[in-house]
Amino acid sequence: MKKPLPTPRQRAPLLTERRRLKMARSAHAYVRGNTCRFYEWLKRCDAMLPQGPMIWICGDCHVSNIGPVADADGNVEVQIRDLDQAVMGNPANDLVRLGLSLAMAARGSDLPGVITAKMMEELIEGYAQALTGKQGDQKSARKRPDSIRVVVRRAARRRWKHLAAERIEGIEPNIPLSKKYWPISSAERRELAALMATEEVRALATSLSHRDDKDEVTMLDAAYWVKGCSSLGLLRYAVLLRVGKSKDIDSSLCLIDIKEAAKSVAPKTQRTAGPRNNAHRIVEGARHLAPHLGERMLAARIQGKSVFLRELLPQDLKVDIDHLNQSEAMEVAGYLGNIVGRAHGAQMNADERKRWLGELRRNRPKNIDTPSWLWRSVVQLVQEHEGGYLEHCRLFANESA
Template sequence: MASDTTVAPGDREGRLTALRNLKMARSAHAYVRGNTLQFYEWLNDGGRTLPLGPDLWICGDCHVSNIGPVADRDGGIDIQIRDLDQAVVGNPAHDIVRLGVSLATAARGNDLPGVITARMVEQLIDGYERAMGGGRKAYRVVDRPDAIRLVMKAALKRRWKHLARERMKGLTPHIPEGKRYWPITPDEQADLQALVDTDAMRHLVTQLVYRSDAARLELLDAKYWVKGCSSLGNLRYALLLRVVTKNEDDEICLVDVKEALKAAAPRSPHGEMPRNNAERVKQGALHLAPNLGDRMMTGRVRGRSVFVRELRPQDLKIDLDQLDEVEAMRVARYLGNVVGRAHATQLDWPTRKAWLADLQRNRPKTIDAPSWLWNSVVALVQAHEGGYLEHCRRYAITQAR
């Protein structure tokens, strides 16, 4: 039965724009997440003082919520980058700055003093530099802080029933319409069914070690998925599939289908990337988050490029709520190390050594972080604070009409 919050396909655009504006008005941290373009505009203008790192795959939108536990196809879990929509071959300094801004706004959201923000930036670069390793070792891993351990512990305990309760509000094999799931058109249904019928989809779903390679897939339900912030308004679908086998019990799984747009993140003029945007996202994931990249396929829906992954109960995001001063610094160090390892595994030792030397230059006496990083974080936090207040003003005027 349809909910009173259901939105017809023809009314999506206006409702999604309003929802995105609401989400961005809730906090400065949410505004940073949803306004990625402001960061890219700054890079094209004031970001010229950043060091020019080696060409490698970068996240392009490396904020805190885009990092978290990610399950692999064999049942293992690791903390990796979990959103690669903006992945490009580019300057690794962009990921460092973007993460620094996200951590700084999270610190403000937790009412932490400014001196702690400065120490978090120090810890961020320390964790990143340790990931570059020493000698010929690929990287050094820092200890997980308690906040990350709790997320990992929760991820390890999660099963299909937990995912079903969150996404489906029950264990019945359908996706109920409501504020998160909206109806789709017959043309969308036909394209999604064609996607499910491909060998690539069957391979994607049956790659888990306990699923039969000979299983057959049935599309039980499909809905437009209202999810994310900066990506709201693009095609996004949730598919409920039944994995049918002859000699075993059937199984239910949930699949995410997401439109891949042209990356807005600045890319290297010399880097080679797939022209197809969904293939670009997949290649970025394979290099930066192999747990996720190994679980991806690409396709087309309504003539647009999409990438597809099965949702796993263990895939979670990290929320930095109610952190104390010590834990905030430890989290910053650990997340810096996660991003650093994703970069370091793409580089040989001479290149890592040269990049590490660049990172360790220009340390002012007042803060143990490169001046380019600290100055960039300060400038971007100021710009985003002003942008956030202006966004809230415009949002309030719109709501008052």
Template sequence: MKFPAPDARREILLARRNQKMARSPHAYVRGNTAKYYEWLHSLRGHALPQGPAIWICGDCHLGNLGPLADADGAIEVQIRDFDQTIIGNPAHDLVRLGLSMAAAARGSSLPGVVTAHMLEHLMAGYVQALGTAGKSGSKQKPDLIKVVMRNAVRRSWKQLANERIVDTRPNIPLGKNFWPLSKSEKIAISQLFETREMAKLVTTLKSRDDDARIEVLDAAYWVKGCSSLGRLRYAVLLRVGDVDHCLIDIKEAVHATAPRYPHASMPRDNARRVVAGARQLSPALGERMIAQRFLEHGVFIRELLPQDLKIEIDQLSMDQATLMARYLAYVVGCAHARQMDRATRNSWRNELKLDRSKTLASPAWLWNSVVQLMASHEAGYLQHCHKYALGADGS
């Protein structure tokens, strides 16, 4: 297989990203955060409620939630992606999650009334979380989540290696998902893992010895994700001590599209912003991340654990759709609520209960936002397919 030179990667990766987004309307929604915020910027006045200034995910869709293990091995469903995290309006996460669930329902050929019920349950789950002070363990999990959690608990390093790098031998096989590094990239990665900060990150997990020897066994450019294709992304295989192995994910941090609140105090460095948001919203992951400079770019780094999974759902039944919407909104609500005091939580909860019609339990701003976004994204998806799946000339 012929691999692209580092300076030729971006064009190939963007083409692959466009092809992935053409696979389904839900894939398009997941991969096109920019379109969501284009719509958001077009709103006039106070079309959405103005929530408290807290860290939000900024890209709160179905695929960005899932089981995560903390440094002690405890597993909990939390937000798992923070490229877009900023201090902003929590209503933006609610609308983005509602759009994602509506797109999943459409992909499952569910009738439109199910979307209405999903948004009602989504709001109910979120409001319930605001009353718990962010104690996320108390909500009953849907059967689909229980299955994902059981799979996460049972997963081993061997399964992680087979899934991520195909082989459990001490190397990363090059191919479709892993490309070779340039000489400068290899040197930079070697130097990175000689730092005290990286040693501390690696030895924090699994009660490894603080003075354990860390050896870079292999590294490769990682062709992964959808919205992140085109950025710097690396997989690094390490040996820790004599027998332990671990897989490190290095990802470039870029400017967030999500709108921050004016005067909000956040790290100016994008990698530090990502880590700061993760530690507020998903402590299980945030405590396992650090920000570094790599080849003049800000990157955030974490060890991948076997228990870290995304929620992958191909088809939803009517009952599953409403239960999942309620539970996932509860998870997001807990992440938000942990950052608020009681008075702020009560005020925000009361605000969310306003603007409801006699026939719809969800507030009008949420329903109208999701309807408008679904229409906008449907048109955008068809145009995207015409351009990238058929070709710009339609042939």
């Protein structure tokens, strides 16, 4: 007999337990799910970092938050794909966060420490390359490593049936309740239906180039979505819509991801703090850092909380680098650094890019071609997160016993 799925009132403790379990799977997973610990360290050691121009930063720039995303016309590019922590802040924060994520991924792949040092060199070189020349110039872009080229090629070929098989376990127009999808209350369903009936959501759902912007939109089904790691415990819904009357599922079915917009833990500059509303902050950050994604997002309110919506497209994928060899690790580090550099550089004028490049080229030790502030930060963070991960596993094991 199957165990009954949790009711809305039973969600909170179960989601907390699931989050702890996911973070205990590996040290890399612990880093991905513990942005707070990163910024606690950063607050103590902020004086170590150079101050770059105040721009929109990802705020949670780890490896899994970068990957292929599609725009409304179906064009696929590798961009930052998670902007929950986006703020106006110091671009050095994103570099350190990405460096930590790459270092922990290298440890998970049993790569020697010298390769981690080489990865940091490639990371900063790829980032700096993105800031040279004119923005958008192909000379500022790095060639995709084979491991990422395969993911992009697969993303470009994907259709609705692939998304449905992964997200809703089939292509029928409903969301079957399961371990991933939990029941919602009548009140939640009414609020979701009212939101889906707004003109703003209709415009979002019909924005793709292969849909008619005059089509009607109908809510078919909705469920609470048990997804992510750091977001577990926040409101999260999956809503299935029908757009127009076409029988072609690639154009007529639409899966909307609704996510609570929590307060960012990333430090922001007081001088240019951006929108105060968290959902508006996330959408605005996405428009600057990941244009393909930003044009497919919308801020709203559900259950008295600020949320943001986006249509999930089959082409949206994350990059998985849990198992890399030495050459792949260095290529991926340089490429991902370049992606972040292009997102940052697009917001800077020529003088700002020049000054920031000069800062990045300073303070490089003789034995490693990486700024000393980046290397020292990553080393300290790896030590702190390794200890934190082991303590998390000990506490979780005690609670589960």
